[in-house]
Amino acid sequence: MKLTLDPQYEAFRAEVSETLAKNAHLAPTSEDKGYKNAKRIAWQKLLIGSGLAARTIPKEYGGYGAEPDILKSRIIAEEFARTRIPGPMAGQGISMFVPTLLELGTEAQKQAYIRPTIEGEMIWCQGYSEPGAGSDLAAVRTSAVEDGDHYVINGSKIWTSTAKQADMMFCLVRTDPNAKKHEGITYITFPMSTPGIEVRPLVDMTGSANFNEVFFTDVRVPKSGVIFAPNKGWQVANATLTHERGMLGDPNATKARLLELIALMKTETVNGQRLIDNPVLRDRLMKLQAEVYAMQANGLRITTSRLQGQPAGLAGLVVKLQGCDLNHEIARLAIDALGELGILYEEGEHLRSDGAWQWRYMYDLGLIIGGGTAQIQKNIIAERGLDMPREPKLAKA
């Protein structure tokens, strides 16, 4: 057990901290909105050049080209969190498509897509879920029929975030309707400007459209957009999903939420008493703090497993379920602590924290469901973590 870092890593931390301090004045602010904002793109390029973004992506594809080092990545994330300087761009292109492409793409595809994607010049959306294919993702029905050098796509996708802004989509389509469920799927990429694609915003309970529906009517896309091989899309998708699950339930983000809640409870008063001085609320806060510390320690355990090249086992399998639930509970307590004013939303004189807690209490429920529902997570924990039997398959009628 050793939680301190070797001197080389402390030196690296000092370097990162210095780079951030030196360039902080160039960072985008809340004024710099939008996906292709020039200041945000310039900042992203500066971060890549300094080894603080796209760190392990090879130089030839526009990355920084460093050897993977889990501790260095961790230090970088910690320094951004500590200084509150805006970090690297994220999103489905950078976090999910690029790692997949590096693993399974052709040289031409890597050359074409990685650099503009990591630099924020090319936005991607993910076409996975369908009205009839949610938890059962392999049930996708959107069809792609061969026509010379092209496929012709018909069908629809749902829960597509950034579809309005995206230049490109990576998408699961059914190319062989006669093959077994998992064997007739192809992973294909194409421009969102292709004729026949219609994007309709899907307004959710937060009041905004964080997701979209996408409809395809005779959409002709070139076969060169296929990643890996036709009918091998399920393997490719699994590579991508591994990257997505890693993003949900990050304990450092949860810790930041908790600190925000503690600050709120120390400053807000009701009937002249600070919220933190109410023993009932304080007890609830301590309950959540224990869970946050547990998830943080659990995260340290996972990091150690990865450093040692070992599977993280149960510690890894529980992160999405526990982390997302904990975020939701933190928002719940903040709302309760604010009492009657906790119901205010979006704007107004008495609104606290810009309405963030109510927004999170709704949006975080979306995250409990999205990226593999809580129930699917429990199946995974039981089957892979506890070696319990799978649900018997229904006999075909």
Added chain:
Amino acid sequence: MEFALSEDQRMLQDSLKGVLSEAAHLDRIRKIAAGETGEGAALDAALSEFGLSALMVPEAAGGLGLGALDACLVQEALGYDVAPSRFLATAVAAKLLGGKVDILGNIAGGEAKFALALTELFSRRDGAGVELKGGKLTGKSLLAQSVDGATHILVADTAGAVHSVEAAKASVTVMQTIDRTRTFHEVSLDGVAPLVSVTPDAGAIAFARLLVAADTLGAGQAMIDKAVAYAKERQQFGRVIGSFQAVKHMCAEMAAKLEPARALIWHAAHALDIGDAEGPMMASLAKAHLAEVGTFVARTATEVHGGMGFTDLVGLHYWYKRIGVNRQLLGSPEQAREAAAQLQGLVV
């Protein structure tokens, strides 16, 4: 950076588990619960031979000088097999009496066996509380641990100091709890002069609480293992019940709560070992958190066993009761959380 058990720590726990699988098998636990003192003595002998009494005594006093994390691993193994043991009391005594080399030497050698009468540091009920007046201790303490066979008792006074007294000078009566495998006593002192007096720091109290949490971790893990094994074997509606999602999800929920709790205990113990300022706070949180998670696991694992879980036949109730007692011991979860809030300056 390495957040994992060392090879030595894994070996310590594995070898103790090996001893316990023989020395604390369920038949013996049943007999101990029924009051067969010979069985308790046989378990004590096996644990003494393993060398539990010397583990936490500093090397300078003839012990092994192990740390809080090692102690948690030992206590977790004891909890896993619901083994009654005076290890917790011994470890806490070694911590509280750190620096008193002669006493520590006697602890390591097994000549001095300490009981803990610390309940009143957290809660005074029914007129309990021991007062120090003119160098003499008078009053009573409830739910003292490991009094059977003790040579000395560590007693907390109403001012928060802790005193060592000869066990022979106290009058003790058994207090029957739900957990018949461990004995608890009411200890009465009438003008007894303390042999040694210390003022416990927050770390020592937090260490005692952390050991209780580690005990629950072990007992909870055993209950999950038993529930999963039962669910894979028991058949209803023509299939094993572990293939029903309703049952799988109960097991998954238990594991999802307990696995991060294990990391919390490791982290809190390590923080105490390196003298991290957050150590006592994290240990208090761990005590409260394991009380909650343990209670959930105890209930859920019993339900997975269906009606059998409720019977004496499978003996699951020994773990259920072990966890139930641990929850209240050395302060309720609410008290442990309030201590954590105080330790981080959130209480004015």
